[in-house]
Amino acid sequence: EPEVTQTPSHQVTQMGQEVILRCVPISNHLYFYWYRQILGQKVEFLVSFYNNEISEKSEIFDDQFSVERPDGSNFTLKIRSTKLEDSAMYFCASNRGGREQFFGPGTRLTVL
């Protein structure tokens, strides 16, 4: 059964460093999302992406964040200069145009 995959499963970085989180959505899906969950808090929406552009972003998704679909299969989230408060579990999701969203297993980002 097709699934969303994410790499790495755990990333540790120093404050101020750039990180790139990678996702491979399900192949015939058209809509792509990033969410995150800070420990003990709700899963929160970051950004949605369709037709090679951002369709919606949250207040969290400031200039430090960017997304890209560089080669038609990968979908990446870049954080330019990480802060301690960026430590969270980051989930990628995809959707083929219906209501159901399929989630990856997440990347746990730890910023020291």
Added chain:
Amino acid sequence: ILNVEQSPQSLHVQEGDSTNFTCSFPSSNFYALHWYRWETAKSPEALFVMTLNGDEKKKGRISATLNTKEGYSYLYIKGSQPEDSATYLCASSYTSGNTGKLIFGQGTTLQVKP
């Protein structure tokens, strides 16, 4: 600000007990209600997507109901088994904008003791 609330936050039951959780959500411009089952280190697994008022869906021992007028959904597990132990997340989506973004509740963590 759209706010989805789930209760209880956690639940400990014995094997064989039946249990239920609540999800409340804003009903204005409602589009769909999603239930996910999430085990640590795994992908959240979609259980149900519901859209119509009065909808009831069932998958094995798990079922869900939806009331869009008052903005709540119940998830029921009949005869809980240890393998049902997980966090159950509900999320709603809305028609305004309709980029498909989900608004999540805080989850209910279920622990089933053998």
